Amino acid sequence: MPAKTIMIQGTASHAGKSILTAALCRIFYQDGYRVAPFKSQNMALNSFVTADGGEMGRAQVVQAEAAGVPPSVDMNPVLLKPTGNASSQVVVLGRPLDNYTAWNYHQQLAGKLWSVVTSALDRLRSNFDIVVIEGAGSPAEVNLQDTDIVNMKVARRAEAPVLLVADIDRGGALAAVVGTLELLPPGDRERVKGIIINKFRGDVSLFQPAIRFLEQKTGVPVCGVVHYFDDLYIQDEDSVVMERKNYLAGNDSGKVEIAVLRLPRISNFTDFDPLESEPDVHLRYVGRDDKLGHPDFIIIPGSKNTIEDLLYLKQTGLAGAIVRLARQGVPVIGICGGFQMLGQELKDPDKTESEIEHIFGLGLLDMYTVFAREKVTSQVQASVAVGGKFLGSYGEPLTGYEIHMGRTKLGADARPAFVINTRSGCQVHVMDGAQSADGNIWGTYIHGIFDNDTLRRHLVDMMKKKKGLDTEGQAVLMSTEQKKQAGYDRLAELVRHSLDMNLIYRLMGM
Known part of the structure; x- marks a missing residue:
């Protein structure tokens, strides 16, 4: 029946x-x-x-x-x-x-x-x-x-x-x-x-x-x-919810302040819900340079049209502000399209995502991206490829999923952030993401990266240490899955x- x-x-x-x-x-x-x-x-x-x-x-x-x-x-x-x-x-x-x-x-x-x-x-x-x-x-x-x-x-x-x-x-x-x-x-x-x-x-x-x-x-x-x-x-479906988010710089000195760039074509903004739910984090979305301020770290999210959104960052002055803050030691993280923007250049010869075939990136990581016709969509199991101050220990396991058209190649001055061990249940050995030599700049294609409780808390605790805040008693009381x-x-x-x-x-x- x-x-x-x-x-x-x-x-x-x-x-x-x-x-x-x-x-x-x-x-x-x-x-x-x-x-x-x-x-x-x-x-x-x-x-x-x-x-x-x-x-x-x-x-x-x-x-x-x-x-x-x-x-x-x-x-x-x-x-x-x-x-x-x-x-x-x-x-x-x-x-x-x-x-x-x-x-x-x-x-x-x-x-x-x-x-x-x-x-x-x-x-x-x-x-x-x-x-x-x-x-x-x-x-x-x-x-x-x-x-x-x-x-x-x-x-x-x-x-x-x-x-x-x-x-x-x-x-x-x-x-x-x-x-x-x-x-x-x-x-x-x-x-x-x-x-x-x-x-x-x-x-x-x-x-x-x-x-x-x-x-x-x-x-x-x-x-x-x-x-x-x-x-x-409960995760929201549509980015219209961000209109209710707090766009103002925080004044709570006891919290880590995270600025997420509100791209015009932002995708998978729910990647940041686990961070926002942490009691010692103040997360805000930023749409203009004059709202960026001086956060403790910056996240560039995914985008359905990476090149067009990168052009938006340049036209609004946000790109220059991000680079200036990065040079002053403010950590910057890129997820998927945001990761691609961190590199030297992006190419879309087949106009897969945009009518613009080439654009220079933010230049914060030694890498370049070329967009392909075929989309990568897979659930992944991965681990930290090289231990870093904001990534955690070498070999730390994590899970997430990929949705991207781009293929990224690393230069001599960048090293991978993670290694993907399984894709859609099949064993692989694929290097993912990149990080700078000092570990302040890193990015990944893995969505859901902050759902991993150990990595998320390590990131927040390291930022609190950098800010001179107490990290005692901040162990995860309830996992992301339990919260859901x-x-x-x-x-x-x-x-x-x-x-x-x-x-x-x-x-x-x-």
Whole structure:
């Protein structure tokens, strides 16, 4: 018997669909069901690599973790990774297909991918008890309804009752719900079986007249009101969350101050969540030279378009500021695209990522990068290649994943940072990353590097020593994995008490 389904759609982007999908996955998992998430088409630069080397959106990885199952590309069969203002790299079942403009994708490709979507959904439904489906944007985007493969067309295929989520924190939630339902065709409107008001602040009892109004106006029950929360250790899907981050230089002398460059095409910014969660770290995102200040160390993150983002650093003055601080002894770390920027030059002869074929790098490491047509996507097990003051001891094991088009060669004045021992389960011996002779500058292709508790704490403790701060009593009290699982449990508790779960089970026919 195929799995039961429930679908979360929103009145707009960022209404909270992803986090509520993760919450339901955890609740059903806690209740003893085999549950899987599903989002047919996701647009995000925050991606992950599965055990078999497939690339998928991180939101579905979070949802899979909440459900207690390994991530699979079937949970996100189509991933769109923006490369410019109106173009994206299209990843299908974990493998890059090609770059498409928005017009070409919707008019020429989306319809052809429907069979991929339905096959992935059918596989999940045959292997699980429940599939929690997430929509994208709003189902009321009438200009996209003809090429829809992610909202109501999926709900119809899965025979899924739809819960419509509205973000009350941004205002206009009642109008958004009523307007969304009004714009839906009658058959799709009937499929909406419940309303969720999300990100509520204040006394719910004062909101009861609004609930009665919505139910009378729409004929759809309000399943619950979920309070606003932002104190859970759960990774965010979209870089829009960085708008809430603290951009100001810290004034807490007892903490290590980390500045992460907010690149226009930043990818996998969740790499830095483990650092941000450390109690003795103040992490901030920097978008302009005048905000950089004099941090204890600088991180240049990954990018979907490394050359264009490097050009941005040069045009804004950030590139010069980074080089000046590095020469003054401030450590600089580069992850993936940020690692490539640390070198002498970058070449893209096939215009794989950019129309710019050549650019000089920051010149902080003796290396150069050439972009290839084939993308490397793999989970890796690695170890520290050469002990360094910010890397830890020689041979220290670590795990992570790679997603990159570039191939980097080291010069005589650079040495590798890590050695990759396995890729996607196969034994290899591949040198990764690079570090300067004094160890102050280093970079790597390995995403998730700071999830490794020993390396992360060594880095922070060494910076505290350099700053003259006490490092006693700073052992890891809870690992990154423990923090994740505790966050999912807390999320489930909050949402379970906010929603009428009996009603949701009934809507699913359970």
